[in-house]
Amino acid sequence: MIRSVRRRSSGGAAALLGGGVLLLGELGARAGWWPPTVLPAPSRVLAALRDNAPELLRHSATTLTETGLGFGLAVLLGLFTAWLLHCLPLLRRAALPWLVVSQTIPLIALAPILLIWLGFGLLPKVLLVTLGCFFPIVVATLDGLERTDPELIRVLQSLDATPRQIDRHLRFPAALPSVFSGLKVAGTYAVTTAIFAEYVGGYAGLGIFIQTSANARATDLVFAAVFLSALFSVLLVQVIAWLARRSLRWLPPENPT
Template sequence: MVSSSSNYPRQLAGLFAKAAPAVISVGLLLLAWELCARYSGIKPTILPAPSRVFAQAMLNREALVDNAIPTIRATLFGFACSLSAAFALSMLVDFFQPLRRALFPVFVISQTLPLVAIAPLVVLWFGFGLMPKVLLVALVTFFPMLVALVQGYEATEAEIGQVLRAMGAGRWRAFVLARLPSALPYFFAGLRISITYAVVGAIFAEYAGAAKGLGIYMLNAKNNFRPDLVLAAVGVSAAVTLVLFGLTVLLQHLAMPWERADRQAQGKGAGR
């Protein structure tokens, strides 16, 4: 019934076992690409082999890192802005339900805006600095986070609310004690999705115009007929996204220590 799983070697082995299929499938994909690029006769300026992409990435690593930093900065700034805004608004919506009906259509429309059209406009209005990137990142991540939070509040078990009310807790107490913690799983699910959107959003904004950044780096590489460097930048952005994604998973693990107990309980299932 109660087991504290502090069996780290076994956990580690389990982690490897879980990661193995992903490693194998990605490895096979790269191998197929490599063989295809080498023996099909397609020119490297059209389809560079992964080995070449990797070699070029190493040669240009300083430029890549130099351009990755503004992208990461824009991503994190924009995401922080959209998170704070989504959190504030989600609380407002939770306390004043009519607001939801008034505001949600606007946000849904904001999600239908094609980035291709909006990114150059935002750059036109706000220049080549950090501002337009932050705005675009916020634009693509705000709504998913807002929806996740609002849904999370509503997932609060009705009987917990009933118990709190009978205890004499007001709406604010009930929000802090029950609705907010109930929303955490939804919040983190939203966070995982949004953080990947955020990187894409930042790169898109840079693509539309920037002094530095992975987006503008890709654009320049493409214009110089260097698909290998475009792909190297893609690799860097994928790595950045993966690291950020991993951070959200780690954060969730730290913020929700009960989650493991929940999972174990569900795993055993029938016993309870």
């Protein structure tokens, strides 16, 4: 009950702040504080969304397909890799530093290589999203598995529980808050990475729409596409947060997720 009230209060404050920013932007644009080609009024962006809805929906469908496939693949590979590194300490010591090193390689350097190897179709975009989301999921899941209370492990061992039973009934449930934290972080990257991949090379998607609109100096269309990309990212994170609340009802009220 308390958590529900806090969430509503936080949501109300966020909505109030967002509404104030939009109102300021509308008043500033109408007063001529800046040219509309630099920062269009929110009403113009809304009109661009309405007037170009079919085209935006078509491009959004491409971006969301890339995001969904890439994020889903990252979840599967990330959870499996974390479990494997947890079960094989020698492999963890050998592979974890290289996973960290892999994050120093910018996606902008990998994207052209993937396009050369795989062409301009769906697959390179999906793989870029997977690469962008993979690391946070692995690190958060592995951290959760390694932070299991040793006292609880000893209790189960005293009851002759097997390592598999300990993992199933203790380690994995205890790691779920960390898993969902990693999923939320990865979720904030997913849509952005898909749009970036479309920048590098593609035929459709919000990234292509933003690029062509910017070349045409249609700032209102650029902001309309940016709004949709932000909206999709927020919705993805909110879905993950909802799944976390449904899955972690056993957590005490002072540890909300």
